[in-house]
Amino acid sequence: MPLVLCVAIIISCTKEFDVPIREEAWVPVYVQLEDSKAIKALEARQPNAGGKIYAWQEYLFQLEPNQGIHVYVLEDKVPKPLQFIQVYGAQEIAIRNNILYTNNFNDIVSLDIANLRDIKVKSRVSQVFDIGQSSLPPENGYFQCVDPEKGIVVSWELKTNVAAKCRY
Amino acid sequence: MKRYILWIFAISASSFLFSCSKDSSSADSGSEQTGTGGSLARFTIYGEYLYTVDHQVLKTYSLADPEEPALISAVNIGWAIETIYPYEGSLFIGSRDAMYIYNLTDPGRPKQAGMVSHVRACDPVVADDDYAYVTVRAGTSCGGIESALLVYDAINPNRIKQIASIPLEEPYGLGIKGNTLYICDGNAGLKIFDVSNPKSPAVLTSRDGYMFKDCIPYHDILVCMVSRGLVIYDISNPNNPVFVAEIIS
Numbered sequence: 510m511p512l513v514l515c516v517a518i519i520i521s522c523t524k525e526f527d528v529p530i531r532e533e534a535w536v537p538v539y540v541q542l543e544d545s546k547a548i549k550a551l552e553a554r555q556p557n558a559g560g561k562i563y564a565w566q567e568y569l570f571q572l573e574p575n576q577g578i579h580v581y582v583l584e585d586k587v588p589k590p591l592q593f594i595q596v597y598g599a600q601e602i603a604i605r606n607n608i609l610y611t612n613n614f615n616d617i618v619s620l621d622i623a624n625l626r627d628i629k630v631k632s633r634v635s636q637v638f639d640i641g642q643s644s645l646p647p648e649n650g651y652f653q654c655v656d657p658e659k660g661i662v663v664s665w666e667l668k669t670n671v672a673a674k675c676r677y
Numbered sequence: 678m679k680r681y682i683l684w685i686f687a688i689s690a691s692s693f694l695f696s697c698s699k700d701s702s703s704a705d706s707g708s709e710q711t712g713t714g715g716s717l718a719r720f721t722i723y724g725e726y727l728y729t730v731d732h733q734v735l736k737t738y739s740l741a742d743p744e745e746p747a748l749i750s751a752v753n754i755g756w757a758i759e760t761i762y763p764y765e766g767s768l769f770i771g772s773r774d775a776m777y778i779y780n781l782t783d784p785g786r787p788k789q790a791g792m793v794s795h796v797r798a799c800d801p802v803v804a805d806d807d808y809a810y811v812t813v814r815a816g817t818s819c820g821g822i823e824s825a826l827l828v829y830d831a832i833n834p835n836r837i838k839q840i841a842s843i844p845l846e847e848p849y850g851l852g853i854k855g856n857t858l859y860i861c862d863g864n865a866g867l868k869i870f871d872v873s874n875p876k877s878p879a880v881l882t883s884r885d886g887y888m889f890k891d892c893i894p895y896h897d898i899l900v901c902m903v904s905r906g907l908v909i910y911d912i913s914n915p916n917n918p919v920f921v922a923e924i925i926s
Contacts, residue, residue: 555926556906564895565712571907571924579924586898586911587922601720603727604712608743610720610727617729619744631744640719640731 534673535646536653539660545597546613548620550628553579553590558647565604568625572599575642576664578611580625591625597663598642612638614661645677652677715891715902716760716850723763726784730754730761730770737785749785808840808875810858812848824848826860828875840876850891852899857881857915859899861889867901869916881916887923 556579560572569581569588577596581588598614607623608631615636621629644655646665654675655662711722719730727738727746735754738746757773768779768787779787809829826848828841846865851858856873866885870878888904899910899918906925910918 556924557926559890559902559904559906559926561717562715562891562893562900562902562907563712564893564900566709569895569900569907570712571902581924583898586909588907588909588924590924601718601729603714603718603720603722605722605727605740606710606743608740610722610746612720617727617738617746619746621744632746634738634746634748637736637748638729638731 528672528674530670531651531673533667533669534651534653534671535648535665535677536668536671536673537646537655537659537662538664538666540597540663541660545661545663546616546633547595548613548618548628548630549595550626551577551593551595554593561600561602563602563604570602570604570609572602574600578602578609594620594628597661600640601638614642615639649677651675713893713895715893716762716852717891717902718760718762721761721763721768723768723781724784728761728763728768728787730758732756732758734758735761735768735770735779735787737787739785750787752787754779754789808872810851810853810872810875812845812851812860814845814848826858826870826878828872828878830875841878843870843878843880849889850902852892852894854894854899854912854915857912859892859894859918861892861901863890864888867892867910867918869918871916882918884910884918884920887925 556571556573558574560574563570567583569583571579573579575598577599578594580591580594582591596611596613599611601612603610607621609620609622611618615638617634617638619631621631644662646652651673652675653673714721721728725740727740729736733753733756734751736751737749739749740746754770754777755772758770760771762769766781767790768781770777770779777789778791780790781787811827813823813825813827815824824845824847826843826845827839830838830840845860845862847863849861849863851860856871858870858872858878860868860870862868866883867889868883869881871881872878887908889901891902893900894912897911897913899912901908906923908923909921911921912918
């Protein structure tokens with residue numbers, strides 16, 4: 510009996526350590542639920558994936574899928590980076606009368622963009638838009654499985670020499 | 678100026694795209710108050726309403742109070758719904774298997790007016806006054822084996838017939854400005870066609886260097902969604918896009 514117990518403990522201990530180290534694997538980036546709903550104007554940044562586009566007055570917008578919205582102002586046909594609006598989970602955009610509608614995961618939020626430097630969240634309609642947020646990384650490969658206890662996945666990073674069990 | 682409805686139907690393993698694009702900025706009678714989206718949208722604004730589609734449900738929100746969208750109706754319209762585009766009092770909604778037309782006589786409560794699926798699965802049929810332009814992309818779950826631009830005579834929406842087919846490589850979205858059709862043919866580039874005779878779209882020119890996914894003709898520029906960013910062309914001469922700028926990662 511004691512022998513079986515020892516063996517069982519050894520097996521369960523090694524299980525925690527036997528997640529293989531991969532040369533390269535995707536690692537999810539988590540934020541806490543409250544932070545995942547925070548919408549803010551940040552400094553302009555380079556695009557990454559190049560998502561859906563939208564045009565309104567003298568501005569162009571490009572989604573950075575699941576991250577937010579790049580805002581450009583057209584100056585004589587040349588887009589100049591203005592800012593980046595953080596909206597985790599964002600996939601869509603539409604604008605009318607100075608109000609920008611986008612999705613923050615499954616919620617539709619209305620943003621007053623009359624003054625782009627001072628964006629105000631006007632309303633949130635919760636749990637109305639569900640196109641499925643992926644728990645998979647952007648590309649095939651090994652990845653650390655998503656653990657919902659750690660928070661909401663907002664992006665993925667490709668790391669080297671990291672333990673990862675899942676594969677896509 | 679004749680206006681065409683542009684229907685984009687791209688069949689892919691992961692999505693079915695339907696979209697429509699024209700050269701002016703909105704369905705709001707020329708007002709700049711409403712912006713212009715591309716062909717891949719799931720959100721669209723027409724008149725005083727925001728329409729959204731997820732995989733199955735079309736929802737309509739009143740924007741009478743712009744800061745507080747109010748849900749007016751929700752209707753389950755099918756499955757694998759991909760895109761939405763409004764035109765002339767109707768909503769054209771693309772899914773993997775069909776194209777649905779919803780009537781906006783009562784804009785808060787779209788009503789299904791028609792549905793078209795085709796012999797060749799995943800080919801969209803969209804009705805406009807006269808013609809419809811569609812891209813289909815091969816190698817997808819719809820079983821399509823052809824990548825092409827298809828042109829349909831849609832004068833009689835009950836008897837839509839294909840009148841032209843132009844092979845393409847891997848087409849995604851598209852846009853139109855007058856008689857110039859811009860097709861985002863993925864890694865094969867941006868293809869520009871003259872469609873003054875819709876039965877014979879004629880290749881005018883092309884641009885490459887990017888993986889083109891969608892484009893919006895917007896005033897005198899063509900805003901292109903490409904892999905990793907966006908690219909702008911000057912289309913003061915619509916048939917000759919001139920590179921202006923890129924914003925690429």
